Amino acid sequence: MPLLTKEEAQALLKKVLSYSKAEECEANIYGSDGGNIRYARNSVSTSGGVTQNTLVVSSAYGKKLGTATINEFDDASLEKVVRRSEELAQLAPENPEFVPFLEPQTYPTESKTFEPSTAGIDPKFRTDAVAASLDIAKQDSLVAAGFLENSASYAAMMNSKGLFAYNTSTNVNFNVTLRTKDGKGSGYASKGYNDVSKLDVAASTKFAAQKATGSVESKAIEPGKYTVILEPAAGIVLLETMFFNMDARSADEGRSFLSKADGKTKLGEKLVDERVNIYSDPQNPDLPTANWNGDGRPQEKIAWIEKGVIKNLYYSRYWAQKKGVKAIPSPDAVVMDGGTASTEDLIKSTEKGILVTRLWYIREVDPQTLLYTGLTRDGTFYIENGQIKFPIKNFRFNESAVIMLNNLEALGKPERTVSGESNIHAMIPPMKIRDFTFSSLSDAV
Amino acid sequence: MTGMGLGATVLPRIPVLGKEVPLDAPWYNVDVATKKKMADIALNEARSKGATYTDVRIGRYLNQYVITREDKVQNIVNTESYGIGVRVIANGSWGFAATDKTDTDGIAKAAQLAVAIAKENARLLNEPVKLASQKGYGEVSWKAPIEKNAFEVPMKEKVDLLMSVNDAALKGGANYVNSIIFAVNEQKYFASSEGSYIDQDIHRIWPTFTITKIDAKTGKFETRNSLSAPIGMGYEYLVPSDAEKIKGLTTLYKKRYDMLEDARFGAKQVGEKLAAKSVEAGKYDLILDPSNLWLTIHESVGHPTELDRVLGYEANYAGTSFLTLDKWESKKFNFGSKNVNIVADKTQVGSLGAVGYDDEGVQTGEWDLIKDGILVNYQVIRDQAHILGLNASQGCCYADSWSDVQFQRMPNVSLRPGKQKQSVDDMIKNVEKGIYIIGDSSYSIDQQRYNFQFSGQLYYEIKNGKIAGMLRDVAYQSNTQEFWNSCVAVADESDYRLGGSFFDGKGQPGQVSAVSHGSSTSRFNGVNVINTARKI
Numbered sequence: 001m002p003l004l005t006k007e008e009a010q011a012l013l014k015k016v017l018s019y020s021k022a023e024e025c026e027a028n029i030y031g032s033d034g035g036n037i038r039y040a041r042n043s044v045s046t047s048g049g050v051t052q053n054t055l056v057v058s059s060a061y062g063k064k065l066g067t068a069t070i071n072e073f074d075d076a077s078l079e080k081v082v083r084r085s086e087e088l089a090q091l092a093p094e095n096p097e098f099v100p101f102l103e104p105q106t107y108p109t110e111s112k113t114f115e116p117s118t119a120g121i122d123p124k125f126r127t128d129a130v131a132a133s134l135d136i137a138k139q140d141s142l143v144a145a146g147f148l149e150n151s152a153s154y155a156a157m158m159n160s161k162g163l164f165a166y167n168t169s170t171n172v173n174f175n176v177t178l179r180t181k182d183g184k185g186s187g188y189a190s191k192g193y194n195d196v197s198k199l200d201v202a203a204s205t206k207f208a209a210q211k212a213t214g215s216v217e218s219k220a221i222e223p224g225k226y227t228v229i230l231e232p233a234a235g236i237v238l239l240e241t242m243f244f245n246m247d248a249r250s251a252d253e254g255r256s257f258l259s260k261a262d263g264k265t266k267l268g269e270k271l272v273d274e275r276v277n278i279y280s281d282p283q284n285p286d287l288p289t290a291n292w293n294g295d296g297r298p299q300e301k302i303a304w305i306e307k308g309v310i311k312n313l314y315y316s317r318y319w320a321q322k323k324g325v326k327a328i329p330s331p332d333a334v335v336m337d338g339g340t341a342s343t344e345d346l347i348k349s350t351e352k353g354i355l356v357t358r359l360w361y362i363r364e365v366d367p368q369t370l371l372y373t374g375l376t377r378d379g380t381f382y383i384e385n386g387q388i389k390f391p392i393k394n395f396r397f398n399e400s401a402v403i404m405l406n407n408l409e410a411l412g413k414p415e416r417t418v419s420g421e422s423n424i425h426a427m428i429p430p431m432k433i434r435d436f437t438f439s440s441l442s443d444a445v
Numbered sequence: 446m447t448g449m450g451l452g453a454t455v456l457p458r459i460p461v462l463g464k465e466v467p468l469d470a471p472w473y474n475v476d477v478a479t480k481k482k483m484a485d486i487a488l489n490e491a492r493s494k495g496a497t498y499t500d501v502r503i504g505r506y507l508n509q510y511v512i513t514r515e516d517k518v519q520n521i522v523n524t525e526s527y528g529i530g531v532r533v534i535a536n537g538s539w540g541f542a543a544t545d546k547t548d549t550d551g552i553a554k555a556a557q558l559a560v561a562i563a564k565e566n567a568r569l570l571n572e573p574v575k576l577a578s579q580k581g582y583g584e585v586s587w588k589a590p591i592e593k594n595a596f597e598v599p600m601k602e603k604v605d606l607l608m609s610v611n612d613a614a615l616k617g618g619a620n621y622v623n624s625i626i627f628a629v630n631e632q633k634y635f636a637s638s639e640g641s642y643i644d645q646d647i648h649r650i651w652p653t654f655t656i657t658k659i660d661a662k663t664g665k666f667e668t669r670n671s672l673s674a675p676i677g678m679g680y681e682y683l684v685p686s687d688a689e690k691i692k693g694l695t696t697l698y699k700k701r702y703d704m705l706e707d708a709r710f711g712a713k714q715v716g717e718k719l720a721a722k723s724v725e726a727g728k729y730d731l732i733l734d735p736s737n738l739w740l741t742i743h744e745s746v747g748h749p750t751e752l753d754r755v756l757g758y759e760a761n762y763a764g765t766s767f768l769t770l771d772k773w774e775s776k777k778f779n780f781g782s783k784n785v786n787i788v789a790d791k792t793q794v795g796s797l798g799a800v801g802y803d804d805e806g807v808q809t810g811e812w813d814l815i816k817d818g819i820l821v822n823y824q825v826i827r828d829q830a831h832i833l834g835l836n837a838s839q840g841c842c843y844a845d846s847w848s849d850v851q852f853q854r855m856p857n858v859s860l861r862p863g864k865q866k867q868s869v870d871d872m873i874k875n876v877e878k879g880i881y882i883i884g885d886s887s888y889s890i891d892q893q894r895y896n897f898q899f900s901g902q903l904y905y906e907i908k909n910g911k912i913a914g915m916l917r918d919v920a921y922q923s924n925t926q927e928f929w930n931s932c933v934a935v936a937d938e939s940d941y942r943l944g945g946s947f948f949d950g951k952g953q954p955g956q957v958s959a960v961s962h963g964s965s966t967s968r969f970n971g972v973n974v975i976n977t978a979r980k981i
Contacts, residue, residue, distance in 0.1 A: 037566070038953050040758040044566040048541035049558050050848045052528065069524040071545045081525075088521045091600035093608075095517050123558075127565040134569060145760035147953040175953075177761040188761075253621060254659040254666055257981060261664035271981075360764075363889045365900065365920060368666060369979040373898050373920070375891045377764075396889070396896050396922065402981040423955075439975060440922050442896035443767070 003033060003119075004053075006166045009156035012073070017160060019082040022059035022089060026101045026159035028294065029055045033119075034151030037126040042134055042144055047126065059085040063098035066091070099317045101159040102296040110167060111288035115195040118170035119152035126150070129174070133205040137178055140209045146176030150196065157296055165292040172196045173418060176205050177378060178212040179445075185391070186445050187211025188358050188378035190233050192418040192425050194288060211357055211379035218391040220441055221382065227353035227409065228436040229346050229383070232417035232428050234356045234376075239428060240419055241362070241372050242401045243278075243334055246304060248313035248323070257370040257402060258310065267310050272405035274308040280331030286416055287427050289332035297329045304334065308405075338411035338429025346412050346432050348386040353432070355381040355388060359397070362421050370400045375442055394445070395438035407434045475505060475527075477634070477644050481584070484636035486549055487531045490556035492638065496533035496563070498576065499556070500637040500805060503529045503547075504847035507630040509596060513607045514623045515615060521600065528847040531556045535563035537573025541850040577830035577838050579807055581640020587801025588646045590794060591679030595628035595650050598680045606652075606683065610708040614656045617712025624654035624708075626683075627675075627947070629959075633804075633847075641806040649797055649959055650682055651675035651947055652704050658715040667917075669715040670902055672736050672884055673702045675947045675959065677797045691940065693869065694905060694912065695883065697734065699942050700795055714903060714915075721915040724904070726976045730879035731921060731969045732872055737901045738860070739944025739962035740885045745925040746780075746787050747858040747962065749894035750814050752823040756832065758853075763951050764892025767925070768820055770832075778820045781929030784967075786861040787815035789824060791840055796961035797945045798857040805851060807840040814858065818930070826853045845956040852952055859943075859963035863935035869966045872934055879907035880919060880974065885944070887920065898922045900977070918978040928969060936965035 004012065009029060016027040031053030038046045058067045059082065066088025070081040126148055137144035149172070156166040175190035188211065189204040230238075242257075251258035251265040258266045281301040282289045291299050295317070303311045312328055320327030347355060357379035365371040376394045383389065412430035419426065484501040491499040510522045528545035529552055540563025544555040595603075607624045614622035629649040636642045653671040660666070672695070676682050685703035690696050695710045696703065733741065749766040753759055772778035781787075791798045791809030802808055805827055814822050827838040844851035873881060884902025891897070904916040923931075945961035 035562075036954055038761075039569070040760055041571070041756065043571040044538065044569045045758055046539055046541060046850050046852060047562055047566055048543065048850050049562060050543045052543075052545050052848055054526070065520055067520055067522040069522075069526075071526050071528065072547075084523055088523060088600070091604075092521050093518050093604060095519060097517055097519070123562045123565045127568060131569055143757065143760075145757060147761055149954060175761060179757070179760060179765075183765070186760075254661065254664065255621065255657050255668075259659075259664055259666070262661055360892060361889045363887045365887045365898075365977045366918075366979065367668075369981045371977060371979050373887065373889045375889070375896065377892055394891065394896075396891070396898060398898075398920075398975070398977065400979055400981055403979065439898075440896060440973075442891040443924070444764070444891035444893035444895050 003031060003152055003154040003168060009154065009166055010164060013156060013158035016055065016057060016078050016082060017158060019079045020059065020160065022061055022086050024060040024101050024160050026058045026157065027055065028157040029053065030153065030155040032151045032153035034149065035121065035123060035126060036147065036149035037130055038147045039130050040145035042137055044130060055081060057081050057085040059089045060098065061089050063094040063096060064089045064092045065095060065098055097318045099321060101161050102163050103161050104163045105296060105298050107165065107291045107298050108282065108300060110291055111282045113167065113169035113194055113288045113290060115170045118150055118172050118194065118196040121150040121172065121196060129201045132202050133176055136202060136205045136209055140213065141181060142178040142209055142212055143181060144176060144178050148174045163296050165296055167290045167292065169290065170194050172199055174199055174201055174204060176208050178208045180212055180216055183445055185212045185216035186378045187215060190418050190420060193416065215379045215391040218393045220393045223395060223438045223440050225435040225437055227350060227432065227434045229343065229350065229353060229355045230431045230433065231343055231357055232415050232430055233420065234359045235428055235431050236417050236419045236426050237359050237362045237421045238372065238399065238401045238404060239336065240422055240424060241370055245370065246313050248315045249319040251313055257368060267313055269310060270308045271310050271402060272305065272308045273408040275408060275411060276305050276308050276405050277337040278305040278334055279303045280334050284335055284427065287333050287335060287425060293329040297327060299329065299332065302328055302331065333425050335427040336414060336429060338414040341410065341412040343412055343430045346410055346430055347383055347388065349410065350383045350386060350432065353383040354392065355383055358420060360420065365398060370402050371398060372400065373398045394442040396440045396442055397437055398439050399437050404433050404436065409434050480634040481636065481642055483529065483547060483552055484634065484642065486552045487529065487556040488636060488638050490553045491531060491533045491560055494557055494560040496535045496560050498534040498638055500532050500635065501529065502804060502844065502847055503634040505632040506846060507596065509628045511603045511607060511626045513611060515611055515621065516608065518604055526846065529555060530844065530847045530850065531559045532850060533559045533563050534574050535560045536567035538563045538567035538570050539574055540566060543848040574828050575831050577827045577836060579639055579827060579838065581637065582643060583640060584642040586644040589648045589677060589799065591648045592681040593679040594648065595680040596630060606704065610654060610704050613705055613708040614712045617709055618658065618716055619656045619712045620659045621657040622654060627651045635802065635804065635806050637806050643802045643806055645801055647800060648679050649675065649677050649947065650680065652683055652702065654708060656708065656711045656715050658719055660719055665719060667715050667718040669711040669718060670884060672697060672707055673704065674944045675797060676795055676943060676945065677799050677961065678795050695903065697736065697942065717915050718917055721917040723978050724916045724919045724974060724976050726974060728971045729974050730876045731972045732869065732876065732879060732881040732907065732966060733969065734883040734966050735942040735964045736884050736944055737882045738964045738967060740888050741899055742858060742860055742962045742964060743946065744888060744890045745894055745897055745928065746814065747855045750823050751853055751855060752825050752829050753853040755823060759951065762953050767893045767895055773820050773823065776819065779818055779930065780815050780820045780926060781818045782932045783818050784863065784932050784935050785815055785818045785929050787858060788861055789814050789856045789858050791856045793857055793961065793963065796857045796943055797959035798961055803840040803842040804844050805842040807838045807842065809840040812839060824853060824856060829853065843958050845958060849954065849956050854951065854958040855949060855960050857961045860935060860967065862938035862941045862965040866937050867934060869936055869940060872936065872966065872968050873907055873912065874910040876907045877909055880916060881905040881907055881912065895924050897925065918976045920975050920977050922973050922975055928972065931969045931971055932967055933970050934968040936967065938965065940965040
């Protein structure tokens with residue numbers, strides 16, 4: 001089914017609002033049209049195509065709020081979802097923290113999030129891509145498991161104050177694991193773009209193949225503190241634990257890694273190495289994102305960490321109002337500055353260390369210190385005198401992104417990567433970190 | 446019930462298959478006759494395009510969230526999703542398509558797309574899909590045996606309960622409290638080209654809270670989460686009953702949960718947690734309450750016995766498994782000690798996994814996974830049964846929505862209670878140096894399920910058979926086989942309780958499933974405990 005154009009979305013949302021009897025009403029609609037293909041054991045396993053749309057309606061009476069969603073769009077269903085949200089709002093007690101819906105906003109120029117070529121991907125394209133990946137696996141006598149998904153989507157919102165926002169985007173993600181037939185070696189690659197022409201399935205598969213063949217006959221070395229080089233696919237899963245926890249209210253309330261004694265926070269303080277600069281920019285050509293967020297606020301370029309200093313936190317509209325500050329929304333994606341060195345250059349400059357391809361199963365251990373645990377996976381190598389010496393067995397780590405960014409040795413050239421944990425996209429450099437804490441060995445390959 | 450209502454300019458308004466949705470029907474369930482008609486459109490269309498097998502799932506998925514913090518209801522949300530998923534085999538290969546456009550045209554197009562995708566996929570096929578035989582059941586139905594539909598309980602009752610819970614936590618000294626009631630209803634209909642038309646109604650509920658206390662002077666904070674379990678029940682789970690309580694250091698709950706009482710304990714305990722002694726790293730004998738052990742069972746037994754992982758179908762995401770087929774074939778792979786008997790089921794009343802039929806129309810049952818410590822079986826669906834020499838599926842197929850393809854998902858996986866009478870107190874009095882752990886927290890395990898690390902909500906130090914106060918900064922790390930071989934005692938069935946998750950993630954695109962894990966309190970000797978305190 002085609003995506004709703006701006007005019008169609010506007011017409012539908014107007015109709016939804018026309019049913020409203022509440023004091024305030026806000027409707028969001030989003031939908032996507034896409035497909036996916038999954039393969040394993042060198043053959044396609046599951047694949048499919050899916051079209052879906054969701055309408056979310058929030059109604060408010062005074063400070064009472066109710067929300068209902070539906071994915072049916074005949075007139076009766078549209079009226080039903082509006083009524084249901086109204087019923088819920090009337091049943092809800094007053095929420096003193098309720099903030100009236102937003103007035104109309106001015107949005108920055110729409111960023112280039114939609115690429116027609118990506119929207120045009122069909123089942124044959126996906127199967128051909130998998131065929132190319134499987135050819136490489138078979139040539140190298142490896143076993144491939146992978147996933148390619150694409151989607152074209154739109155999102156729109158309108159409220160009774162007259163706000164209207166709309167955008168479209170496309171996305172394609174590809175990730176692959178290649179394993180040796182004896183199960184002793186494993187390699188991984190993951191890429192994601194708005195524009196499918198940037199995706200090179202064969203190159204990614206070759207990268208994973210190299211990791212797989214290179215990681216057989218791994219040796220166990222003692223757990224402990226090591227210098228590590230985290231490739232972007234490994235680094236992102238730890239860095240994102242910071243981004244997910246930069247909420248101002250949690251910090252102000254004393255329950256975040258950014259809280260200090262006596263109700264103070266670390267906003268404005270230098271928390272990590274001064275070479276760390278992290279920001280979000282919806283217009284970034286390598287990582288464009290929507291120019292508005294889900295509640296209608298504009299998304300602008302925001303510095304989060306500058307020269308190691310915490311520059312901004314994100315706010316709910318209520319908390320910003322209470323604190324008398326600008327209500328900066330949480331970003332859709334972040335960019336971390338780096339240098340010009342490649343991962344290979346970082347290896348060459350390393351006397352002793354460990355190259356980490358991927359970190360996996362990341363879970364919070366202590367929110368106070370942002371301590372997380374997880375394991376290395378799909379290619380972990382020992383480096384000596386600037387060269388990869390041998391593959392090593394996987395480790396469990398217990399580490400904090402804050403400690404890690406204080407132990408920074410060097411940053412390489414940023415590249416677009418996809419988190420294997422959250423699926424978010426980010427531009428981050430490979431990072432060389434000293435004293436990274438590995439706590440135990442794992443037998444997993 | 447219709448296509449996009451964007452007006453005639455976008456799509457034709459095709460006559461609806463069923464009735465108009467009445468506005469006064471709050472939780473409208475599509476009638477079975479309409480669903481059968483819809484299913485038959487897909488079955489016929491797929492067959493005419495060359496499918497040799499087709500199944501159709503029509504699902505209406507309802508969620509309700511009542512979300513609060515302190516003295517405020519932040520939001521009340523009802524979500525509803527309705528659509529149809531069509532899965533086919535054509536040219537020996539699977540294909541799937543789903544749509545929320547559930548008129549005749551929309552359904553037919555989804556069936557056509559599923560067949561087209563299957564034929565594309567067949568180009569890369571190594572061997573054709575081999576389905577275990579399955580009889581058609583005709584028109585049948587199954588309903589979860591709930592006493593009180595949570596969606597029909599007046600909103601005020603839910604709000605009042607959460608407000609009283611929050612009030613108790615704040616009066617008990619907490620700085621913040623978040624609480625939520627999360628209710629789920631899956632109304633799902635399955636039809637296959639083998640003659641099954643199965644209508645099912647499934648209910649789940651999860652009441653939970655997090656209590657936070659802050660020491661303003663030091664800037665330190667601690668939380669204590671609810672000791673409830675997400676469960677396959679109606680609102681009756683929230684009606685307290687003394688018969689379903691286990692009293693001790695804190696009250697623990699079986700099939701009825703006293704949320705208010707737990708909040709009172711929580712408020713007191715979160716303060717104790719702040720003041721607790723930091724653990725000294727080393728080896729301890731662990732006494733694990735079912736509210737902690739369920740997650741360890743889930744990760745270290747549930748996942749590695751999934752046959753799709755063993756075979757490599759999840760290699761790119763969730764991972765593979767150390768429980769390779771040769772270990773099962775040997776019939777002597779020593780997974781755990783003799784005390785370890787682990788059973789899989791989709792039938793336990795009140796469990797999250799309980800259904801009459803799975804999502805490929807197989808009637809559900811129960812089977813052993815680990816018997817007297819030995820690996821004896823896996824979790825299997827129809828296209829895998831032949832690999833184990835089985836002639837029928839075990840009924841482990843599930844999809845979290847009409848829009849996602851069904852695949853092998855974990856049934857309930859539970860540790861059988863000990864046969865000899867043994868209480869938790871009996872267990873503790875024999876421990877010289879140990880930790881008694883209640884509740885779940887951090888969890889992480891490698892992609893083949895060897896190395897894991899878990900934390901909890903409450904850690905009590907055991908010294909010479911006695912509880913010696915609370916500890917903090919505790920995490921236990923072990924290797925699955927080593928851990929289960931260190932299991933020296935399992936309490937009897939009077940202590941048996943279910944834990945579980947609403948959100949077990951697996952697959953690409955990612956899907957969640959709800960699953961329960963039962964156990965009685967168990968003892969594990971000499972487990973490695975690390976200290977997780979850091980400074981930033």
